[in-house]
Amino acid sequence: MQPGTSDLEYGEPFNMAFDQIRLGIDTAVGKFNEIVDQVKEWKWLLGPAALWWIKHNLDTTRGALNAVLDQVDRALEHQLPVLSLINISFRWVNDVKRPVSDLSFVTTEPVDENLAKWTGDAASAYNAKAVKQKAAVDESVLKSEFISQWLFKIAKANVDYAVQLAKIVTGLAGKLVQAATEATTVIDLPWAISTLAKSVGDSVTDGLNTLLTIGQRFVDALGNVRDIATQVGDYSKLPGGQWPQAVRG
Template identity: 40%
Template sequence: MSGPEEMTNLFERGFQGLEDRARECAQRFNGAVDHINDWRYLLGPTMLAINPALDVIREGLEKMFNLIRKAVEHHAPVVSLIWQSFNWLEKVQQPVNGLGHQAVDTDLAANWSGHAATAYSQRFTSQHEAMVAVATKADSVSKWLMDIAKYNIEYMTELSKMATGFLGALVAAGIESATVIGIPFAVKDLAGAIGTLVTQQLDNLVGIAKRFAEALSKVRDIMSLMTDMKLPNQAWPQAVNG
């Protein structure tokens, strides 16, 4: 199983160069627009077809920039969540799993009888069941935290692929160096490529976001774990009252 350092590094790699790629996408698009404007008089009526295609490209880039901006804003909390999920696993779940009562066959257990023995047996059973219940809850909480961290990493990975795809399409189009004759075709091809990328990547991101939302919706289930008949009044079954 991956540790917090490995998962954090995986998440950080999704961020590594993400803003740089976005910045380069903007620079290449602006360079392409400048190049087109330099030849707008010779392009003449073809500008009527070029401008709508440029709008498609611009809208696609804006969608990506907004997604990156939001991801950067929520970067630190996700890193913290990754570490807390492992902290819960190591500092809560594992210690609790080791606290279960073990039945032992001793002379005392074999010969002890009466009210004290009966009371001990009842408390032993209730406390053991409570321990099992707590261990199960700890496992559920740990898995829930890990799922949320995992979906955040998946989201960042897909967003990084989106930025890489946009940049690759802009480089392949080479509008900033295209001839007057080649400009309309290059813009049309780029608009088509960007439109396809936007559709595919947004579908992927929406799918991840839905799974993330489903995980968050289970917060009610996590809260309901606090209610359990094995933990009377949300407290540990006491051996002695008074």
């Protein structure tokens, strides 16, 4: 997958996802507390069996909410580092690969066409140096592209993770809003909470499983650090890790 033309293409949806997450969590927690207050208000009309049933379902809902909150806390800790990672990935393309790749043509294209008439040992030495210079340029372009791609894969996995987490949070908030609306009478209260517990439990479980899949992509990308070491340690076109010199002495 190639990075787009700008880090804004990925930074904006990433930040938007976190805005949705924050709003959704505030709504979800607020509506859950509202439902609990409803139970407290009507508990004197509810028998022990009904209260036990309600508590059981509220505990299920609270467990699902806490599971999502744990994921949100971890994601919030990494929001700024991921934005930096996205930015750096594009800088490797825009500030390194692009200007260096411009040199590939320059290294072998003579400024003066009369240079083509140059012969002898000096000309041969010059041409040999030019070939090495071009090889070093092309190798640097490949390395910068590889590093950019590696960083981008990690950043993209984090963006996908945040977007999926936002979907889970907004879905959870929506279910809690609906339950709070339906649980306004002592008759509807137990059924609204029971329905809430089942729907929240299923949706959160499915959502977290999806997050695990996305998280595995992140782990896989990090695991490819060996490939980075291989690229950085390959000096076949950059002797001693340095640029091949056109002139020595």
